[in-house]
Amino acid sequence: MKVSYVYILKCSDGTYYTGVTSKLEQRVFQHQTGFYRNCYTFARRPIELVFYGEFTDINFAIEKEKQIKKWSKAKKEALINGEYDLLPNLAKKKF
Template sequence: MKLSYVYILKCSDDSYYTGVTSNLNQRLFQHSSGFYKDCYTYKRRPVELVFKCEFTNITIAIDTEKQIKKWSRAKKEALINNDYDALPNLAKKSF
């Protein structure tokens, strides 16, 4: 069974980058070394892994990555800090 990972990196400019991969160690090396010059993290190094989650289904991993990318900074930080109880309230919009 091949695992896939959704991960969040904290960049040197205090922004977050969310990605998905089937080889987390290799992908982290690529981000850290600036392997891809067009990557979001290239000019925001060094980066720090602040969250990872394993999946056995790549489709679910990709869907989860897309979902997290749409989240607010506060909601991503709740996820990073394992504050799962806060996630539903952070999803609500104030009108």
């Protein structure tokens, strides 16, 4: 059974980057060292791994990554801080 990870990195400018990988430690190292020059995190280093979730189905992991990428910063921070009860309300639009 191959494990996949959805991860969130906090960048030096306070933004978040969400990704998916099967080799978490290697991928975080690549972000930290600027292995890919065209990556979002390249000019925003240093980065910090602030969240990751494990999945046994890569398709589900990719689906979750796409979902989290659409979230607001506040909703991502609630996930990072383990404040799961706040997630539904942060999904609602304020009028």
